[in-house]
Amino acid sequence: MFKKQIDARLQNIGRRIGEIRAAKGLTQAKLAEKLDRSLDMVQVWERGNGVTVRTLLLLAMTLEVSIVEFFKIPKTPKPSAGRPIKLKTKFKKR
Numbered sequence: 001m002f003k004k005q006i007d008a009r010l011q012n013i014g015r016r017i018g019e020i021r022a023a024k025g026l027t028q029a030k031l032a033e034k035l036d037r038s039l040d041m042v043q044v045w046e047r048g049n050g051v052t053v054r055t056l057l058l059l060a061m062t063l064e065v066s067i068v069e070f071f072k073i074p075k076t077p078k079p080s081a082g083r084p085i086k087l088k089t090k091f092k093k094r
Contacts, residue, residue, distance in 0.1 A: 007048075013056075014048030016070045020063050021046075034062055 021031050021042075032042045035058060044050045045059070060067040 010048035010051060012048070012073065013051055013070050014046045016072060017051075017059060018046040020059075020065055020069060024063055026063075031062070035059075 021028070026034070028042045028046070029039050032039045035042070041050070045055060056067050056070055059070070
């Protein structure tokens with residue numbers, strides 16, 4: 001019933017994890033090292049998969065932010081799957 005909405009919110013949480021990590025000047029590899037987790041696990045979280053309350057608490061403490069920060073609307077725009085890109089290109093006549 002709510003699967004799409006839940007999936008979208010989890011993706012937003014994943015994007016926020018990535019934004020906050022980047023704002024703190026950490027690479028995914030550095031964050032993984034600080035958390036004693038694999039790089040793959042950090043990448044999974046940033047896609048919004050496998051995120052638990054325990055994970056969010058661990059990330060919040062490590063990144064020194066409130067857990068609420070992960071639930072805010074992400075600053076990065078959602079990828080535009082399927083929408084055409086308008087190019088503003090002028091060609092010179094020969």
